[in-house]
Amino acid sequence: MMNYLDFLKKFELFKGLNDEELTWLLSHFQVEDFEAGKIIVVEGSAPQGFYIIVEGQVEVWKDYGTPLQDAIAIRGPGASFGEMALIDDLPRSATVIAKTNVRVLSQTKQEFNRALKERGTLALVILRSFSSMVRQSNDTFINGLRERNEKLAQAYEDLQKAQQEMIRNERLTTVGKFASMIIHDIRNPISIIRGYAEMALLHSKEADRVEGMATKIIAEADRLNRLAEEILDFSKGNIQLNLMPTFLSHLFQRIKENFEPGLKARDIKWISSIEVKDPILADQERLYRVFVNIIDNARKAMRRGGILTVRAYQLADMAVVEILDTGIGMDEETCKHIFDPFYSKMSGGTGLGMLIVSNIIEAHQGQIQVESELNKGTKIIIKLPMEHR
Numbered sequence: 001m002m003n004y005l006d007f008l009k010k011f012e013l014f015k016g017l018n019d020e021e022l023t024w025l026l027s028h029f030q031v032e033d034f035e036a037g038k039i040i041v042v043e044g045s046a047p048q049g050f051y052i053i054v055e056g057q058v059e060v061w062k063d064y065g066t067p068l069q070d071a072i073a074i075r076g077p078g079a080s081f082g083e084m085a086l087i088d089d090l091p092r093s094a095t096v097i098a099k100t101n102v103r104v105l106s107q108t109k110q111e112f113n114r115a116l117k118e119r120g121t122l123a124l125v126i127l128r129s130f131s132s133m134v135r136q137s138n139d140t141f142i143n144g145l146r147e148r149n150e151k152l153a154q155a156y157e158d159l160q161k162a163q164q165e166m167i168r169n170e171r172l173t174t175v176g177k178f179a180s181m182i183i184h185d186i187r188n189p190i191s192i193i194r195g196y197a198e199m200a201l202l203h204s205k206e207a208d209r210v211e212g213m214a215t216k217i218i219a220e221a222d223r224l225n226r227l228a229e230e231i232l233d234f235s236k237g238n239i240q241l242n243l244m245p246t247f248l249s250h251l252f253q254r255i256k257e258n259f260e261p262g263l264k265a266r267d268i269k270w271i272s273s274i275e276v277k278d279p280i281l282a283d284q285e286r287l288y289r290v291f292v293n294i295i296d297n298a299r300k301a302m303r304r305g306g307i308l309t310v311r312a313y314q315l316a317d318m319a320v321v322e323i324l325d326t327g328i329g330m331d332e333e334t335c336k337h338i339f340d341p342f343y344s345k346m347s348g349g350t351g352l353g354m355l356i357v358s359n360i361i362e363a364h365q366g367q368i369q370v371e372s373e374l375n376k377g378t379k380i381i382i383k384l385p386m387e388h389r
Helices: 004-010 019-026 083-088 109-118 120-158 161-203 207-236 248-265 284-301 332-336 353-363
Strands: 030-034 039-041 049-055 058-062 070-075 095-098 102-108 243-246 268-274 280-283 306-315 318-325 367-373 377-385
Touching: 004 019, 004 049, 049 083, 049 109, 083 109, 102 109, 161 207, 243 248, 243 284, 248 268, 248 284, 248 306, 280 284, 280 377, 284 306, 284 318, 284 353, 284 377, 332 367, 353 367
Parallel strands: 268 306
Antiparallel strands: 030 102, 039 095, 049 102, 058 070, 058 095, 243 280, 306 318, 318 377, 367 377
16 A cells, blocks of 8 residues: 555655654545546535545646637646645636546645644645745746747748738737636735745744745745736736726835835936825726836836936826936837837836736826937826826
8 A cells, every 4th residue: 555654755745844744744634536537626616625646647627518628737646736726715727637547635625724724834835835836837938928929020020011910919819818827827826925924924933034935935926916917917908997096196105115225226316206296096006017117117227327207297187297217218119119018028027018007007098108219218208187087
């Protein structure tokens, strides 16, 4: 009979647990067998269990049983499924079917939650594993996207002008579908990572060690969340606003506090003049993302030293925001394409940032304008209605 303790020791999810912890954990699992073709988990169903494959293989399906069904993965011994739905308490995101006769170690939702609550070390180990999974998902997506863009760029050179628009549309549709497929894998673990990291900061006995790790996890989670929001907005194709009274002075103070350490590190001076005293009706978080994207691009354009100027004033029934940098600037051709997806991909970004900026401003019934000159800097002008019409 298989030694399940030795099996768990090899399992990446539980790497770092000692024999006593693994033995305790194993006592809260049961062994289950499924015949080939048996449906183990149904997409959309309530989360009930967590499974680790001991023998055999399973298939993971999206939209199983519909004309759109798609097999997205085959998993074998050592793989797990079901844990994310248990943690975020959301319906199953896919259907899992036994490809061969399968033996699994299974754990109920109640036992899984008990293990996390009673064993802090286990919660920390799972946190590390989820962080690694998110990083791998993000790297896989970015690398796949880069490879596809390179192939499409070559195709553009070979096709006539009339064909270029057709291929571009096909490219965007495919990228949008791909983004939708992985968005669950990226977004759901983010809130889990941040929550457990904050708990570790508050309750861990190894404060110094965990504090450094948790701080990095929080920063990584924030970065991944920004990427996920850009991809999700792009794949949806439309933006639903959550309008509320928004003070630009409060918004830019928040942004300044966020960017100040990085600006100082690059010897960049921040100058601001926010003269709009009345609140505007806007989606505060999306507007925050707009200004963060623009200011982050400005920061990157000033490689060492410079001045970042933020102005806001009211002109009739419009709030006008101007963001100026003294960076490397852009030529006329780049300015024409700055809002095209993937045209100019900054390091660490999706290539969708300025497209999302434009879409958010348009959703607010506003306008955006770019003025730039090589080696002199860039000026972004945004006009927003004081009240949404």
